[in-house]
Amino acid sequence: MRNSRIGWTDHTFNPWIGCTEVSAGCDNCYARRDFDERKSLVRWGACQPRHRTSRTYWRQPHLWNAEARLTGKRPRVFCASLADWADEQVPENWKNELFLLINQCRDLNWLLLTKRIGAASDYLTRTCPMWPWPHVWIGASVENAGASDRIADLLRIPAAGHFLSCEPLLGPLNVQIAPSPAWSFDHGHLIGVDWVIASGESGPLARPTHPNWLRSLRDQCAHDGRPFFFKGWGEWTSLGGWPGSRLQPHVFPDGLCMHRVGHKASGCLLDGVEHKEVPQCLR
Numbered sequence: 009m010r011n012s013r014i015g016w017t018d019h020t021f022n023p024w025i026g027c028t029e030v031s032a033g034c035d036n037c038y039a040r041r042d043f044d045e046r047k048s049l050v051r052w053g054a055c056q057p058r059h060r061t062s063r064t065y066w067r068q069p070h071l072w073n074a075e076a077r078l079t080g081k082r083p084r085v086f087c088a089s090l091a092d093w094a095d096e097q098v099p100e101n102w103k104n105e106l107f108l109l110i111n112q113c114r115d116l117n118w119l120l121l122t123k124r125i126g127a128a129s130d131y132l133t134r135t136c137p138m139w140p141w142p143h144v145w146i147g148a149s150v151e152n153a154g155a156s157d158r159i160a161d162l163l164r165i166p167a168a169g170h171f172l173s174c175e176p177l178l179g180p181l182n183v184q185i186a187p188s189p190a191w192s193f194d195h196g197h198l199i200g201v202d203w204v205i206a207s208g209e210s211g212p213l214a215r216p217t218h219p220n221w222l223r224s225l226r227d228q229c230a231h232d233g234r235p236f237f238f239k240g241w242g243e244w245t246s247l248g249g250w251p252g253s254r255l256q257p258h259v260f261p262d263g264l265c266m267h268r269v270g271h272k273a274s275g276c277l278l279d280g281v282e283h284k285e286v287p288q289c290l291r
């Protein structure tokens with residue numbers, strides 16, 4: 009049974025909670041809003057201690073793993089939604105315990121997402137024996153062209169698969185990285201991003217995503233045969249018919265007008281089509 013409400017994963021696992029902002033994609037961090045500003049469980053910031061989740065909670069992946077072994081169906085586990093697993097502020101022994109758990113739970117497909125690709129690469133090459141592991145995918149969170157260096161850096165990390173989370177998508181983005189002979193071929197196959205996930209932003213301060221930024225990602229993925237998962241618009245829609253909206257519309261420089269209609273009403277259709285593609289080996 010899946011425990012996550014995030015459409016592209018089955019389970020979510022947070023080994024700890026807390027983080028420090030890295031880039032524009034962090035401006036409206038929902039984890040900070042919920043666990044720092046609302047609940048005061050943990051303070052966000054570079055010199056603040058992270059909150060380790062409970063021993064009972066840490067047993068859950070073992071239960072999912074046992075179930076996966078019984079059913080033969082490998083669920084996807086997203087780590088982490090309320091933190092960044094490669095956060096430099098996190099004690100190394102916590103990370104070691106996380107990777108011990110991941111190594112023990114090999115019937116799960118782990119999706120490790122980070123904005124700290126340099127720190128991730130450093131940790132994996134320094135401490136993980138026999139890396140890459142066949143049940144672990146590494147992902148980079150990339151919100152706009154300003155953060156796109158993370159894509160090339162991600163692809164330099166050996167992994168069973170590489171994915172991008174463009175959530176929230178805040179600008180146009182090229183995910184078709186130019187091949188570099190030094191690192192772009194493996195057994196004759198072009199190494200590239202294996203999966204692209206995108207969405208608009210949710211929450212009270214959500215920024216709108218221009219439909220052309222999403223169309224471009226969709227078309228790049230279709231061109232290269234990469235699965236594309238569009239989670240949803242977040243809060244804003246570019247569809248007409250919202251004259252009663254109480255909030256000011258957002259007008260982009262090209263004249264496109266979007267209205268804030270809420271998470272549910274904005275939906276997850278792009279040009280009338282739902283995109284919920286998942287790589288074959290993760291289904």
Ligand code: SF4
Nearest residue numbers: 027028029034037091
């Ligand atoms: S990296 Fe993720 S968890 Fe950390 S501040 Fe940014 S959005 Fe929040």
